[in-house]
Amino acid sequence: MSRAECAERFLHAYFHGDAQTVMDCVTDDFTWVNIALPKATVTGRAALAAKLAVPNLGLPLPLEGADHDTTLAMEQGDRLMHERVDRLRFAGETLEIPCAAAWEFRDGRIAAWRDYYDIGVVVRFFGRIGHPLDTSAWW
Numbered sequence: 001m002s003r004a005e006c007a008e009r010f011l012h013a014y015f016h017g018d019a020q021t022v023m024d025c026v027t028d029d030f031t032w033v034n035i036a037l038p039k040a041t042v043t044g045r046a047a048l049a050a051k052l053a054v055p056n057l058g059l060p061l062p063l064e065g066a067d068h069d070t071t072l073a074m075e076q077g078d079r080l081m082h083e084r085v086d087r088l089r090f091a092g093e094t095l096e097i098p099c100a101a102a103w104e105f106r107d108g109r110i111a112a113w114r115d116y117y118d119i120g121v122v123v124r125f126f127g128r129i130g131h132p133l134d135t136s137a138w139w
Contacts (some may be wrong), residue, residue: 003080003105004073010110011084015066019052027111036119037138057088059122060131064089068099078105086117095125 001009006025013021023045032042032051042048056063065088072083080103088095097117104112119138126133 001108003075003078003103004070004082006105006108006110007073007080007082007101007103008070010113011068014052015068015086015088017052019049022052023049025110027106027109030110031112033112033114035114035116039138056090059088059090060126060133061090064092079103080105090126091129091131093125093129095122097121 010022010025013019013025026045026048028045030042030045030048032048034040034042042051051058057066066086068084068086070082070084072081074081080101082101082103084099084101086095086097086099088097098121099115099117101116102112102114103110119135123133123135
């Protein structure tokens with residue numbers, strides 16, 4: 001499986017609540033740095049499992065569906081640069097988040113994931129649909 005295919009498998013599993021597949025895709029020392037939310041960094045399998053146990057990807061409304069479209073993936077050695085648009089559905093509305101990511105792999109698994117996006121897109125979306133976010137714990 002290519003690095004791009006592994007990242008796609010991971011993201012699909014993450015967005016569809018398939019924690020076992022997510023965990024199968026990562027190394028024991030996996031690190032996820034959510035650049036927009038520095039306090040949300042995930043280090044290690046136990047921390048990832050805890051994050052996966054939080055309902056609705058940690059957002060305040062029931063998640064009605066989620067998917068993503070990859071627009072670009074470039075591999076070099078054990079690294080992957082990836083652009084995508086995440087689509088999350090809440091209260092009948094779709095939140096679209098353009099993202100860029102840097103992935104590092106070891107032994108066919110994801111060792112590190114750095115995700116870059118504008119958190120303001122998320123904050124504005126929830127405000128627009130009448131569910132302002134408490135962002136005090138994010139930074």
